[in-house]
Amino acid sequence: MTPKGVTLKSNSRKMKFARRFICTLLQMRKPRPVSLSIEEVRARGQRIKIAAYWSMAHAVGSRRAWSRALLFKLRNRARYQTIMRRRSPGLKTKRVIKNDTPGELSQTKKLRQLVPGGKTMDMCNLLEETAHYITCLATQVKVMQTLADNFSK
Amino acid sequence: MGPKEKLPAHRVRTVILPAFRKVGLVPLFQQWSSSRPLWICLSRLGSLHLIVRGPRFLGEGSVIWGNYVRIHPYPARARRNRTRSAPIPGGIQRIVNLTLENASSFTALLELPATQAVELLHLSQSEEGTQAPPSGDIFQGIGDDHKPYLPSFDGNLTFPSNRALIEAAAKFSVFAAGENSPETSSVPSNSSANLGKVKSEPAETDSNPNSSQPLVPDPTVENKTQRSAKRKEQRKRAKGLRRRARTRALKKLRKLPYRHSELVAARREKINARMKLLQELVPGCSKVRLCLLDYAAFNNGFVPVTFSQKRCFCGKISGTALVLDEIINHVQSLQRQVEFLSMRLAAVNPRIDFNLDSLFATEGGPLVDSNFPSMASLSTVSRNPIQWNREQYQQQCPFDALHQPFWGREEDNHTFHFSRELPFES
Known part of the structure; x- marks a missing residue:
C-alpha cells in the first residue's frame, strides 16, 4: 500500500493536520451547491479557512496557548455571533479601538491581535507563541498549497 | 471582649x-x-x-x-x-x-x-x-x-x-x-x-x-x-x-x-533570545542588521540625522521594532495565504468528488508524485476514513450517484466562471 522511497511520519504535525483537514473538507462536501455564485464561494472559502485553522489547532493540541485560544474561539463561535447580533449598533461604535502612536507599543498590540490568544500573554510568551504559530502556519500553507494544486489539476 | x-x-x-x-x-x-x-x-x-x-x-x-x-x-x-x-x-x-x-x-x-x-x-x-x-x-x-x-x-x-x-x-x-x-x-x-x-x-x-x-x-x-x-x-x-x-x-x-535590575536584565535576555529565534524563522529579518550596518556606513558622525531617522536606523528599540514589524508582516502574509488558499480550495472543491476516485484508486497518483513527501503517506493513511465517508455519503443520498455525470459536466463551466470572476484563480 505504502509507496516506496517515501518516509512515513504519520504522527508529524503536518500529517495530523492534513488528515484532519481532508476529513473536514470531505464532510463539508455534503451540502452540494447546485449553482455556485461568488457569495457562495466566499462563504465556502470562509468555512474552509475555519476548517483549516481548526484542524491546525487540533493537530497542535492544547499544549500551546494559541491553539487553545483558537479552539476555544471556534468552539464558542456560534455563541459569540449570536451575542454580536443581539448587540445594539451603538455599543459597537463605542468599542472602536483607538490607534496609538506608531511605535513598538502599537506593534506589540498588532502582534497580540494577530496571534490567537495573544491578548492575555506577556511579552516573552507572546514571542514564543508567535514563533510556534508561524511554523504551524507555514506547514498549513504548504499542505493547503499541495492540496489545491492536486485538486486543480 | x-x-x-x-x-x-x-x-x-x-x-x-x-x-x-x-x-x-x-x-x-x-x-x-x-x-x-x-x-x-x-x-x-x-x-x-x-x-x-x-x-x-x-x-x-x-x-x-x-x-x-x-x-x-x-x-x-x-x-x-x-x-x-x-x-x-x-x-x-x-x-x-x-x-x-x-x-x-x-x-x-x-x-x-x-x-x-x-x-x-x-x-x-x-x-x-x-x-x-x-x-x-x-x-x-x-x-x-x-x-x-x-x-x-x-x-x-x-x-x-x-x-x-x-x-x-x-x-x-x-x-x-x-x-x-x-x-x-x-x-x-x-x-x-x-x-x-x-x-x-x-x-x-x-x-x-x-x-x-x-x-x-x-x-x-x-x-x-x-x-x-x-x-x-x-x-x-x-x-x-x-x-x-x-x-x-x-x-x-x-x-x-540591583537585584531588581538583574531580574529585568534576565527578562530582557529572554525576550532577546525569543527575538533571535523569531528572526531565524522569519525570512526577511536579516534586513534589520543590514539596516544597522547601513547607518554605520552612512552617517560616520557627519551627516545630521533627525531623531526619528536615528530611531529607525540604530538602537535597540528600533531593532526590536523592525523585527517586530517583520514578524507582523510575515504572520499577516501567512494568514492571507491561508485565506487565499482556502478560497482557491473552495473554488476547486467541486472537483474533489470527481477526482477522488482517480486520486485514491491509483496510489502512485498525483499526490505521491508531488514534491510534498508526507502527502504521499496521506493518501494511504487517510484512505479509510475517506472511503468510509464516501460510502456513507452515497448511502445517505443515493441520487447523488445519478448526478455525478451531471456534476462532471457542470464543473468545468463553473471553474471557468470563477477564473473569470475571481482574480486568484489564475
Whole structure:
C-alpha cells in the first residue's frame, strides 16, 4: 500500500493536520451547491479557512496557548455571533479601538491581535507563541498549497 | 471582649524583630496569632506590645490595626523607645528588655511571668499561660479568643503595683544588659541566620544556646547603683550594635535595586533570545542588521540625522521594532495565504468528488508524485476514513450517484466562471 522511497511520519504535525483537514473538507462536501455564485464561494472559502485553522489547532493540541485560544474561539463561535447580533449598533461604535502612536507599543498590540490568544500573554510568551504559530502556519500553507494544486489539476 | 473589637492604633504595638524592610499594611492572619501565641506587654506610654510570630517582614514597631499590621518603616525608631527585641530560634521573637526607666509598674509586671511566657512562645498553650499574670483581665480575654491582637482594652486599666514583681523584672533587664548570663535568654545566633535578618547583638546573644530556660531572677542581690552603671554600659553597647545593624540593613537595602535590575536584565535576555529565534524563522529579518550596518556606513558622525531617522536606523528599540514589524508582516502574509488558499480550495472543491476516485484508486497518483513527501503517506493513511465517508455519503443520498455525470459536466463551466470572476484563480 505504502509507496516506496517515501518516509512515513504519520504522527508529524503536518500529517495530523492534513488528515484532519481532508476529513473536514470531505464532510463539508455534503451540502452540494447546485449553482455556485461568488457569495457562495466566499462563504465556502470562509468555512474552509475555519476548517483549516481548526484542524491546525487540533493537530497542535492544547499544549500551546494559541491553539487553545483558537479552539476555544471556534468552539464558542456560534455563541459569540449570536451575542454580536443581539448587540445594539451603538455599543459597537463605542468599542472602536483607538490607534496609538506608531511605535513598538502599537506593534506589540498588532502582534497580540494577530496571534490567537495573544491578548492575555506577556511579552516573552507572546514571542514564543508567535514563533510556534508561524511554523504551524507555514506547514498549513504548504499542505493547503499541495492540496489545491492536486485538486486543480 | 468580643473578637471584633478593635484597639486604637496607638495602643497596640507589635514588637518583633528589628530587621525588616517593607512598609505597609499587612493582613494579620488568624493563624499567626491563634496558633502561635505571643508575649504581650504594656509600654509605659500605655501601648500594648505584642510579640507576634509572624512572617519575616513583620518588624519591631509595627502597629496592629484590627486585622492588619501596619509595618513600621524604621524599626530603629521603635527601639528608641528602649525596647529591645530579639529573635528566638523557632522564628519567635520576644522582648528581652523593656523600658524600665520610670519603673512603671505594668511593663515590669507583664514582663515577669517568664516561664509561662516561654511556654507560650513554644506552644499554643495560651490559655494556661495567660491566666497567670496579674492584670488578668486582658490576658484572659486574649487567651480565650486566641486573638492577641484583639483584646478588650479600656484606657482605665488598673495595674496592680506589685513591688516585688517590678523589682524582679528590673533585675532581669539588668541581667540581660550586663552579663552574658544564661538567664537572659536573648538571641541565639542561628535564628537570625535562619531568618536572614541582620544579626543584632551577636556578642551578647551568642552565649545562649538554651533560650527556653525559665528566667529566674534573684531579687536579693542587686543594688540600684550597679544597675544604673550596667545600664549605661548596656546602652553604649546597644548603640554601637544598633549602628552596626543599621549599616548592615542599609547595605542590604542598597542591594535590593540591583537585584531588581538583574531580574529585568534576565527578562530582557529572554525576550532577546525569543527575538533571535523569531528572526531565524522569519525570512526577511536579516534586513534589520543590514539596516544597522547601513547607518554605520552612512552617517560616520557627519551627516545630521533627525531623531526619528536615528530611531529607525540604530538602537535597540528600533531593532526590536523592525523585527517586530517583520514578524507582523510575515504572520499577516501567512494568514492571507491561508485565506487565499482556502478560497482557491473552495473554488476547486467541486472537483474533489470527481477526482477522488482517480486520486485514491491509483496510489502512485498525483499526490505521491508531488514534491510534498508526507502527502504521499496521506493518501494511504487517510484512505479509510475517506472511503468510509464516501460510502456513507452515497448511502445517505443515493441520487447523488445519478448526478455525478451531471456534476462532471457542470464543473468545468463553473471553474471557468470563477477564473473569470475571481482574480486568484489564475
